[in-house]
Every structure is written in C-alpha cells, then in structure tokens.
Amino acid sequence: MASKFQIFVSSTFGDLEKERSLVIKAILEMGHIPVGMEMFSAADEEQWNIIKNQIDASDYYVVIAAHRYGSTLPDGTGYTEKEYDYAVSCGIPSLGFILDDSIEWPKGKSEATELGQKKIYDFKQKIKKKPVSFWRNQDDLYGKCSIALMKAFTAYPREGWVRASTVQDVASSKELVRLSAENAIFREQIAVLEAEKNKEKQFDKIASILKGNIKMIYVHKKDAEDWEPTTPLSLFDIFESIAPELLVGSELQAVARFIANVTCNVKYEELRDLWPMPRNVTRNLLADYAAFGLIRPTTDKPVQEGLEYWALSAYGAEYLAYIRRGQLEREFSKKEDGGLKLLT
Structure with a gap:
C-alpha cells in the first residue's frame, strides 16, 4: 500500500521564490504532497495555529536558507525559524538545504544589517545540527532535495497518507x-x-447388535459332575460387566472366573478353581468383542508362558466411557425428576 507523504516546505519567500517552486515541483513529481507558508499569513495567532496544524499533519519538513533571515515577530524571531523550531520540537524529520557560501548572491536578496546577518548565520548553524545539503544553484537544489527526501523516506519511515478506498480494501482484506x-x-x-x-x-449400532445376541453361560461348580446353565445374558450385559476389568488387561482364565462369579452371580467359593467357565466359550466371547474392535490381545502386562492376556482397545475404552456416561446421565435425570416431584 503506497503512502503519499505530506512535506512542509519552509523558507523566506521573496528571495527564494523560484527555489521553493522547484522544491515543490520535485515533491509533486515524486508523488507526494507539498505544503508551505506561502499559502498562509503568519501575521496573527490564528493564522499561526493553522500553520502549526499543517506542520503537525506533515511527515517531513524541508527548510531552504540563503542569506536573508526574513520578517520577524515582535520577539525578534523570524517566521521561518519559528516554523523550523516547531517542526523539530514535534519530532518531524527535518532536512535543511543551505546555499553554499562560495556562491555569489545578489545583495538585494541578502541581509543588509549586521543584526540581520548575525540572525541568518545563527539560524543556519542551528539547521546544520540536522541533516543538511549545500546547494549551488536551482538545478542543484532540485536534484539534492529529491535525493535527500528519498533517503529520508527510508531512514525515517513515516505513516503518510493513503486513499480511503485503499484503506477500505486493506481493511476488507x-x-x-x-x-x-x-x-x-x-x-x-x-x-x-x-x-x-x-x-x-x-456405538448405538454395536449396542443393538450386542443386546440382540443372547448367550447361555455354563459354569462348573466344585464337586459337580457336569456344567450347569446360568441365567441367559446378552453380549452387551457381559461386556458391560467385564469391560472395567479389561481396562488394565486380564488373563483369560481370570476373565472366565470373573464372568462366572460376578456376571453370572455364582458365589466364588462354589466355583471350581480351574476353568469355572469353559475355556472355548470364554475365548469365543472375547472373539465376538474383538470382531468389533473393542478388545485386543495384550503384552502390556508381564506374560507367563502358556497364558494369554486381553485388554480393552482404545476404541473399546471409548465405547465403555460412552456406556457409562449414558448410565450416569440417566441416573441424574431420574434424581432430578424425583426432586421435582417432591417439590411439587
């Protein structure tokens, strides 16, 4: 987004009219905005406030000096020096262009009194404290002003001005x-x-399938001659029971004992020690759950030779969490409903 810089041009007027015009032309050709005191009169406080506002709004300040100090205020300060001092006090990058002392200059464009000469000398010394170029003629001033401004744009970047439409485009972007x-x-x-x-x-589909598959679980009690049937259970009910045990993994025979004891509600002391539930039935149940990716064989726990361990898969753990959340939400809703009934 290209910015246009406002550049305030300051100088005495009558003696440097052509030089000012060339500097303004250079600024315009560079695509920037020149402003200066020739547009105003600094003869009163109101007009000086206007000039200050223009300097405040400027990005750079240019002062051209030759051998005339120019008109002064009641306190003896020249209008040009007053503009310069104000620009510097505002922190505006200021560029000075001073006529080379070796150049002959018309007496009519020079200070005639010693006081005037001293004032212009002191003013030029002040200007030299900032970046300054010495010009020999109008063309030289024109070229040096263009080069100095280009360098200032890089060395002292300023905000500048842009078209409102450009700002809107940037804002839109x-x-x-x-x-x-x-x-x-x-x-x-x-x-x-x-x-x-x-x-x-x-998960809901898996639950429907598991609930629709009913299994008859057989257990073997101590001193019994054969397997005994227990209450028919769905694959969902069995999974809901054993899944918490499989969170950290469990050995196959321990899974069989847990199903016989906890899931089928047969007292632990009534069950025989070795395979209280058929090995093949236990393995088939786990294979059904593995078919849905709910459990997996695991070596995460120390494995003894001849033993196999099973654990919930990551997917199975998510499924268990889903089931448990549903149970907790239903219990919470029941309590809330009961509480409302009691209140009413």
Whole structure:
C-alpha cells in the first residue's frame, strides 16, 4: 500500500521564490504532497495555529536558507525559524538545504544589517545540527532535495497518507483473512462434532447388535459332575460387566472366573478353581468383542508362558466411557425428576 507523504516546505519567500517552486515541483513529481507558508499569513495567532496544524499533519519538513533571515515577530524571531523550531520540537524529520557560501548572491536578496546577518548565520548553524545539503544553484537544489527526501523516506519511515478506498480494501482484506481463519476453526469444530456424532451412531449400532445376541453361560461348580446353565445374558450385559476389568488387561482364565462369579452371580467359593467357565466359550466371547474392535490381545502386562492376556482397545475404552456416561446421565435425570416431584 503506497503512502503519499505530506512535506512542509519552509523558507523566506521573496528571495527564494523560484527555489521553493522547484522544491515543490520535485515533491509533486515524486508523488507526494507539498505544503508551505506561502499559502498562509503568519501575521496573527490564528493564522499561526493553522500553520502549526499543517506542520503537525506533515511527515517531513524541508527548510531552504540563503542569506536573508526574513520578517520577524515582535520577539525578534523570524517566521521561518519559528516554523523550523516547531517542526523539530514535534519530532518531524527535518532536512535543511543551505546555499553554499562560495556562491555569489545578489545583495538585494541578502541581509543588509549586521543584526540581520548575525540572525541568518545563527539560524543556519542551528539547521546544520540536522541533516543538511549545500546547494549551488536551482538545478542543484532540485536534484539534492529529491535525493535527500528519498533517503529520508527510508531512514525515517513515516505513516503518510493513503486513499480511503485503499484503506477500505486493506481493511476488507484483513476482515476476509479474519473470517477465513474463523471459518477454518468452525469447520474444524464441526468436523469434530460430526465425528463424535458418527461415533455415537456406531456405538448405538454395536449396542443393538450386542443386546440382540443372547448367550447361555455354563459354569462348573466344585464337586459337580457336569456344567450347569446360568441365567441367559446378552453380549452387551457381559461386556458391560467385564469391560472395567479389561481396562488394565486380564488373563483369560481370570476373565472366565470373573464372568462366572460376578456376571453370572455364582458365589466364588462354589466355583471350581480351574476353568469355572469353559475355556472355548470364554475365548469365543472375547472373539465376538474383538470382531468389533473393542478388545485386543495384550503384552502390556508381564506374560507367563502358556497364558494369554486381553485388554480393552482404545476404541473399546471409548465405547465403555460412552456406556457409562449414558448410565450416569440417566441416573441424574431420574434424581432430578424425583426432586421435582417432591417439590411439587
């Protein structure tokens, strides 16, 4: 976004009219905005406030000096020096262009009194404390001003001015970038929600399938001659019972004992020690759950020779969490409903 800089041009007027015109021309040709005291009169406080406002709004300040100090205020300060002092006090980058002392200059354009000569000398010494160029003629001033300003734009970057439409375009671009970023976040959030929704659908489907498969579990009690049937259970009920045990992994025979004791509600002391539930039935049950990716063989626990261990998969752990959350939510709703009934 290209900026146009406002450049305040200051000098005595009558003696440097042509030189000022060339500097203004150079600024215009560079595509920037020149302003200066010739547009105003600094004869009263109101007009001086206008000039100050123009300097405040300027990005750079240029002062041209030769051998005339110019008109002065009641306190003896020249208008040009007053503008210079104000620009410097505002921190505006200031460039000085002083006529080379070796150049002959018309007496009519020079100070005639010793006081005037001293004032212009002191003023030029003040200007030299900032970046300054010495010019020999109008063409030399024109060229040196253009070069010095280009260097100043780089060395002392300023805000400048831009077209309102350009600012609006930039603002629109920034808004589009912001909205695009927000849109990406929302799409990501929607994708996560959709993934969760799809997973819930998968879990519900698995639950339906497991609930629809009923198994008759047989157990072997101590001193019994044969296997005895227990209450028929769905694969869902069995999984809901053994899944917490499989969170950290469990050995196959321990799984069989847990199903016989806890899931089928047979007292532990009534069960025989070795395989109280058939090995093949236990393994088949686990294979059913493995078919849905809910459990997996594991070596995470120390494995003894001849023993096999099973644990919930990451997917199975998510499924168990889904089931438990549903149970907790239902229990909470029942309590809330009961509380409302009591209150009414």
